[in-house]
Amino acid sequence: LENGALVREGGDSGKVLDIGDPAASVLIERIAARDEADRMPPEGRPLAVEEIELFKRWIADGARSPGDDDPEPHASDHWGF
Numbered sequence: 001l002e003n004g005a006l007v008r009e010g011g012d013s014g015k016v017l018d019i020g021d022p023a024a025s026v027l028i029e030r031i032a033a034r035d036e037a038d039r040m041p042p043e044g045r046p047l048a049v050e051e052i053e054l055f056k057r058w059i060a061d062g063a064r065s066p067g068d069d070d071p072e073p074h075a076s077d078h079w080g081f
Contacts, residue, residue, distance in 0.1 A: 004065020017063050022056035031055060 008017060018024035031047050033039040039046055047055075058064075 004063065007065070008063055017059055019063050020060060022059040025059050028052070028056060028059070 008015075008019060010016065014026075016025065016027040016030075022028050030038060030040040032052050041047075
């Protein structure tokens with residue numbers, strides 16, 4: 001999901017954020033997972049405790065995003081493709 005509105009809305013697998021409740025958010029569950037098979041990011045070092053705390057505060061504060069984070073009109077236009 002490439003912008004804040006889409007992150008808050010969720011995708012095919014459902015919502016990853018429970019706005020205002022980091023403990024109930026799948027995102028926090030995944031980035032804090034001890035099992036490498038469940039943890040995000042899937043490669044590289046796990047996020048530091050301080051980094052996870054930033055995500056928790058962001059979710060607790062409403063998971064706001066910049067007002068100019070419009071998604072690409074076509075998925076194929078996204079930088080990842």
